[in-house]
Amino acid sequence: MKLTYKDAGVDTKEGERAVSLMKEHVKKTFNENVLTGLGSFGSLFSLDVAGMKQPVLVSGTDGVGTKLKIAFMMDKHDTVGIDCVAMCVNDVLCQGAKPLFFLDYIATGKVRAEKIADIVKGIADGCSQSGSALVGGETAEMPDFYGEGEYDMAGFSVGIVDKERIITGERIAAGDRIIGIPSSGIHSNGYSLVRKVFFEKMKMGVDEYVDELGQTLGEALLTPTKIYANACGAVLPKFDVKGIVHITGGGFFENIPRILPDDTAAVIDTDAWQIPPIFTYIEKCGNIDRKEMFSTYNMGIGMMMVVDADDAAGVVEALKAAGENAAVIGEIRQRTDDSVVLSHNE
Numbered sequence: 586m587k588l589t590y591k592d593a594g595v596d597t598k599e600g601e602r603a604v605s606l607m608k609e610h611v612k613k614t615f616n617e618n619v620l621t622g623l624g625s626f627g628s629l630f631s632l633d634v635a636g637m638k639q640p641v642l643v644s645g646t647d648g649v650g651t652k653l654k655i656a657f658m659m660d661k662h663d664t665v666g667i668d669c670v671a672m673c674v675n676d677v678l679c680q681g682a683k684p685l686f687f688l689d690y691i692a693t694g695k696v697r698a699e700k701i702a703d704i705v706k707g708i709a710d711g712c713s714q715s716g717s718a719l720v721g722g723e724t725a726e727m728p729d730f731y732g733e734g735e736y737d738m739a740g741f742s743v744g745i746v747d748k749e750r751i752i753t754g755e756r757i758a759a760g761d762r763i764i765g766i767p768s769s770g771i772h773s774n775g776y777s778l779v780r781k782v783f784f785e786k787m788k789m790g791v792d793e794y795v796d797e798l799g800q801t802l803g804e805a806l807l808t809p810t811k812i813y814a815n816a817c818g819a820v821l822p823k824f825d826v827k828g829i830v831h832i833t834g835g836g837f838f839e840n841i842p843r844i845l846p847d848d849t850a851a852v853i854d855t856d857a858w859q860i861p862p863i864f865t866y867i868e869k870c871g872n873i874d875r876k877e878m879f880s881t882y883n884m885g886i887g888m889m890m891v892v893d894a895d896d897a898a899g900v901v902e903a904l905k906a907a908g909e910n911a912a913v914i915g916e917i918r919q920r921t922d923d924s925v926v927l928s929h930n931e
Contacts (some may be wrong), residue, residue: 588679594728599696602675603724606702610709618685621720628720630686634746639748641788643682647672647855648739651776652806658791659803661702665738666707667714668773671810672765672833673742674715675888678817679844681752682744683915684715689722691738693732696724707809715814717742748819753890754828754844757917761827762897763851765914766816766904768887770808771864774834775881779806782871797862805863813888819907820890824900828891832883839880844891850920857914861885879927891917 588596604623611623620629634640638889649668656665666689674684690764691701701724730890731737771779783789783802793801798805814830820826828844841851864885868878892900897913904911915928 587683588927594695595726596696596858599698600724600726603696603698603701606698607705610706611704611719614709614717614861615717619718619720623721625721627656628686628688630718630720633686634745637745637747641682641748641751643677643680643744643748644744645673645676646739646741647676648737649773651780652771653735653737654775654776654780655791655803655806657848657885661803663707664807666704666709666811667711667812669738669740670708670711670715670717670742671742672773674711674717674744674787674811675813675833676890677742677744677830678686678813678849679743679752680746681750681821681826681829681896682746683818683819684717684742684744686720687712687715687717687918688720689738690725690740691722691736692725692727692731694726694728694733696726700736704736704765704888708740711812714812714840716818719808723882729924739899749871752826752829755846757844757849757891758826759849759917760894761891761917762894762906762913762915763853763915764814764890764892764900764911765858765886766888766890766909766911767811767858767905768861768883768885769811771834772806772810772863772883772887774836776806777891778871778873778881779867782873788816794884797866800860812889815889815907816909816911818901820900823903824892826892826897826900830889830891832889834883834888836878836884837881837927838925840888841878841889845917845924848920849917850922850924850926851915852918852926852928853915855879855884855927857912860883876927886914889914
């Protein structure tokens with residue numbers, strides 16, 4: 586008996602069908618800069634550097650983490666691609682870059698064409714939200730490597746910025762204001778703790794309706810990560826933004842210091858915004874310390890911008906005009922001890 590690749594668990598025909606199904610989603614992200622179609626060995630993208638003195642490419646790569654477990658449990662796969670794009674693009678935006686294009690990598694034990702197409706639909710939706718072209722990707726079928734119905738995914742984003750407009754945080758100084766831009770929920774960090782709290786400790790199911798959340802637990806947990814391309818586009822051309830923080834893994838205490846000069850500290854007024862119910866629910870169910878919550882989650886603030894005090898009101902107004910319920914949530918002070926201080930009224 587002669588063996589085939591399909592006998593080993595790899596169905597190339599199903600892979601071809603997956604590519605065929607995803608084409609309609611991918612093509613929606615193409616623009617005049619995309620010079621190749623889906624299926625070429627390498628993706629070509631023409632750079633428009635008009636008006637830039639020293640164009641600099643900014644890149645970022647990330648995945649979705651164990652949030653994918655929620656997608657498996659709900660058998661819903663058309664939104665986690667948005668998370669993948671968001672985690673990459675939001676990092677690139679922090680340097681002041683404009684997103685250009687995106688590539689994805691999906692690995693699974695068994696290719697199911699419709700499921701892969703759903704995943705890529707989410708990726709394409711995220712690319713459309715960020716203004717990125719989905720120029721290529723890879724779907725790897727790896728039998729015996731992933732469990733039944735499981736997959737992993739990662740992405741790679743490239744943006745561009747003029748060298749003189751790169752945002753590094755090095756000019757941040759005492760007296761600057763911190764603008765908070767709301768998150769859409771948990772985003773894509775801290776899901777190992779989420780699963781421990783709800784599925785191990787509380788023995789809850791994803792279909793369980795939660796009054797405090799106004800939806801099922803699964804719906805709340807699978808809410809896609811917000812992409813901040815429009816918010817940055819509304820502010821960066823008009824204002825001098827000294828620093829941008831994407832609140833991802835490590836929450837406030839690990840991410841904010843990444844942009845602060847050594848002699849400065851960020852004082853955050855936690856009364857300046859309403860913490861979304863999903864976080865207070867995690868905190869209550871898990872009996873988790875508030876500082877631990879701020880060390881793990883975005884707590885309702887997915888991105889921060891640091892600007893001069895004189896620009897703060899204008900930046901907030903521009904963000905609100907772009908549909909973001911932004912607010913001044915803190916200020917920069919001279920550092921005396923910790924680099925991040927949480928302040929609130931007793």
